[in-house]
Amino acid sequence: MTRRDLVAAALLLVAGCHRTAAEREAPPLRAPIVETRIDLLQRLPAARVTAAQPPQRGFAVLHDDIREALVVRTPATVRFDDLPIHAGARLRFAFAAGRTVGAAAEPVAFVVRVATGDRTAEVFRRVVEPRSGEFDPWREADVPLETAAAGAPRVALELETLGGDPLVRAAWAWPEIVSAGTPAPGDRRRLVAQERLRDLLADLDAAELSPGPAGPVRRLEPGGAGSGRLPAAALVPPGAAARWRQPFLPGFRLTFRYHVLRSAGTPPAAGRAGFALRVRPVRDGDGAPWRTLAERAIDLADLEAGWQGLRTIFDSVDLDVAGDPGSEVEIELAGRGSDPPPQVRAAMGALFLERRIDRPRIRRDGPGRNVVLLLVDTLRADRLGAYGEPRPTSPDLDALAAGGLVFDDARAPAPLTGPSTAALFAGRRLSRDLPCGQLQRVPFEHVTLAEAAQRAGWTTAAFVANALLAPGIGFEQGFQEYFDVAFRPAEDVSRRAADWIREHREERFLLYVHYLDPHAPYSAPDPWYDLFSPDYAGGVVRNTWTSWYHPWAQVLTHAVLQGAPVDPSPAFGEGARRARERVEVGAALLERLEALYSGEVRYWNDQLHLVLEALDDAGLRDRTIVAVTGDHGEEFAEDRHLGHGFSLHDAAVRVPLVLSGPLPGAPRRIPQPVSLADAAPLLLDLAGIPVPEEMEGRTLAEIESGVPAVVFSATLSYVRPEPGADPRLQTGVRARTSERDVLHLARDDAWFAPAAGGSAAPWRPLRADEVSGDLREAVAAFEQGLPQPAEDARAAGSDAAAEAGRGLDLDAAPGRRLEALRALGYIE
Known part of the structure; x- marks a missing residue:
């Protein structure tokens, strides 16, 4: 950010302090109602847990129905304290239990209690008998809370699971308190928000770096050099520091995100990993004393292995320092704690300088739409x-x-x-x-x-x-x-x-x-599920994604994940099989999937x-x-592919x-x-x-x-669908104008145009000289600006490498997003 930008920002801040008489006299805006929905999963980090193993927050898929859930091993109790209770408060959730292997288990009880002071009331109890190897569909619950709260404005809520055995998993999906809410506090005549001004980690080259005993602050780019897939991140060893100089303006804040992860399959670690953020004004001569804005640490002994155990600290702090607008301050990021062992990665994932903006909020009768x-x-x-x-x-x-x-x-x-x-x-x-x-x-x-x-x-x-x-x-x-x-x-x-x-x-x-x-x-609720196949009597019924009992499910997953070209076959019915680099799928199965998709469209x-x-x-x-x-x-195999990501x-x-x-x-x-x-x-x-x-x-x-304008679509994971074609991933670019529509495959330097309707193949080859020079130049310039795809990931035989070629950097994915990728079917 240049000094000119900062001066302009300062002028905006000063101008914002001088409100017109009309603004000062504007009547208050009606306060919206808030706290109508309180998501308990969002409050899980602050919950008190009594269990042999910590509960997991993840995406559970039961009978093609994906929900975010709290998954526990029985017995377990999760207590949420200091929850606001408003008029009409009810607890809504879904629940399910199952046993992964072996015989059926003892019944599992799901229990909800409300605690106010010394009084605890049980408001819900249901018993589920887990079946072997699978979960039943979700069961819905809607539990009144007002009577048990007995007029208390805030309560504690306990979710307890009892019974079962160590192989049973019990899940609470989407637990939330729904109520009439309460009016939002504050004056809504003004709009107050944060505007990001500087990415300090991306600007690490401008920082003064001080090494610690374990080395200096250094950039971490898990997405690959120049890939730009993920934000800049930095390793900050204990004792090391990075300091940036920054012209100061009132309203500045620092927003930060810090991650600690223990690799899967590694032993527990000892010690603590953390950081401190400090600020001081820049003065001639001796430096001013530092003011600590935040100091945080994570106990490494508490880390679970793998992405499920990822710990994140995400917060913002005011840049609280005495200084005149435009004067310089020094911001320091310093490592704290002990040097993490090799199986632990601790990194600052984001450090942004932001400023508060304050403007009149436009009303419904104001300008615009x-x-x-x-x-x-x-x-x-x-x-x-x-x-x-x-x-x-x-x-x-x-x-x-x-x-x-x-x-x-x-x-x-x-x-x-x-x-x-x-x-x-x-x-x-x-x-x-x-x-x-x-x-x-x-x-x-x-x-x-x-x-x-x-x-x-x-x-x-x-x-x-x-x-x-x-x-x-x-x-x-x-x-x-x-x-x-x-x-x-x-x-x-x-x-x-x-x-x-x-x-x-x-x-x-x-x-x-x-x-x-x-x-x-494709799991629309009834009656939309079979809306476009009302007389269907086959075997594809709420098991397209989550059942591994059907061989075709595994084959379809391979096609969707790896982009394996699909060959429809009327002879296969609802079957499917892998055939080397390709997949053969029954025409009846494709028809069923498309009908379910259309039912989802109508449901929306x-x-x-x-x-x-x-x-x-x-x-x-x-x-x-x-x-x-x-x-x-x-x-649905129009270009011999299923799903999306590998074709244009x-x-x-x-x-x-x-x-x-x-x-x-x-x-x-x-x-x-x-x-x-x-x-x-x-x-x-x-x-x-x-x-x-x-x-x-x-x-x-x-x-x-x-x-004239060129509209581009692109993928780094194009897979050629023709039999005998090179199956490796490559960059594909489709360029469309009012007169022309072409596809270019970068590695093969091959050009195509959409085939006429009724053609056996969706694309017809073009010679390069059949594409105008201007369009070829536009495509070349666009491709030059794209990231480079992974090299021959498929030949390496690594699913992770293949996914990286598709643009999925698994090593850098936060745990919740990784779970989401699995639930959506992008990774296994």
Whole structure:
């Protein structure tokens, strides 16, 4: 950050202190209701546990139903203290028990108790008889708490499991207290948020480094040199320090994330690993005394081995130091504790300098428009009525499209969630700092869609059901509220978003809602599950992902994980088998999977009305732009692939983009190719929010201007589907213009175009001279800016290496995201 930037920031801060009379006299805004949902899993680190083994927080998949759960070995008690209890308080959760091997076990009791002072009341008890080798489906529970609380404003809650044996696992899924809540404190006339200014770890070269007995502070880049997949990190041995000089401004904060991990299969360690953050003003002559801002440590003896035992410290502290605006301060990161043994890795994963921004909050009658952006994970365009699907998969969305703007040719930047969503938020093409892999971050230096809205005074919030976008890697930038609703079904997510809209109806807002439906394992609730195959009598029933009793399940998993090309065969029925580097799949099995997927699409569609009705109830439909899109599609062997990630066929990268609301020239269809990287500037401009200059995407006027543009989709893990083709992963780039549509495979230097309808192969080869020189140059420039794929990962025979080629850096994945990757079927 330059001194000019800091001076400008100081002027903004000073200007913000001089509010106009109109601002001072503005009436208070209605306070939204908060604490309506208290997620107990979020409070697990502070819970008191009585158990032989610590409980695990992870993603449990029962009968294709994925839920985040607290998994324990019986007996175990988990106590949550100091929980607020409001009117109508109820505890909602699901529970299940099973035995992994051997005979059936003794029954398991699930017990809930409420404690107030010296009084404890049992409010729930159910008994489950675990079956051998599997879990029963989830059982739902809804337990009233008010009577047991006896008027106490805060209580303790105990979740206890009894019975069973050491091989039994018991799970509490999504435990949360639901109530009428309480009004949010504070004055909402002003919008207060944090804006990141400097990534100190990325700027380590500018720091003064002091070595310790075990060595100096050094950069750690687990994603590979120059890969940009993960944020900069640093190893800080005990006694070592890094010091940065920084011009000071009031409102500065430091946000940090520190990780400690013991490698799987290694013995316990001793000692402590930690750090200290200090600050002091820079003075001529002798240095001023240091002021400690934070000092934290983790006892290595408490670490479990492997990713399940990953310990993280994530917090923010004010840069509390005396100094005039513009004067220099020195910030120190110092190692503390003992030198970790080789089996332990301790690193500072993030250290950001931020400043508090304070602006008037725009009200509902103020300038601009609200934005509600609904992203439906894995939604391909051609499965919607508005894009030609003859079955009634999307009647509510089709009605929305009939009165709005429909982009006929919208493209995902990549066939994976992470990079496509990152490109959407940043309004930029994929590149080394916005890469193609599934595990990466949104670089903090890029102004995102939410940050641009927040800086203009819009209230911003997100509900995100894909755990790969959980807070901590940049997707949350600019959102004042970022609700992690991992794996929640569409009805639940829509109801939460609808409640939020009603509570913030007096404010101008940008709301992002990321649904996980219809992502695999295609498990819509009844009656949607068999909606498009009502007479089905086969064996694929809520076991597409989690049952290993069916040989075809293992084969399909191999195709989805490794990108093995698929050969459909009518003779196989619902069977499948591996055939060297390929997979043979029965046509009936593919038909069944596609029908289940379509049922998921209709299930999502039938929850859309909850959000639209909330806008109607609040009187906001004519003030709100509603946008619906997908992050990528899903293949059912159209390009001889299953799932997504290994191909750039239309089934994988053509997504819907439908806009509704106060829009110019609606209703109409827009034929020009567009990218999800255009979504941020498109929506910001339509909402009346200034578009950041650094965004590369286009506004509606620019899209329709007639100026030639190339829309790119890319993957680092393209697998050629032709029989006999080289099976190694390679970079694939699809480039689309209004006149041309080509695919280039970088390693093979091979060009293709989509084949005509009815062709046996989805692509037809092209000579390089059949592609215009301008387009070849554009593709070459785009490829040069991408990260390099892993070298021949498949030949190395390593699943981890193959996944790294796909962009999944397993060695650097935080534990919860690794569990999410397993639950979603990306890794075994």
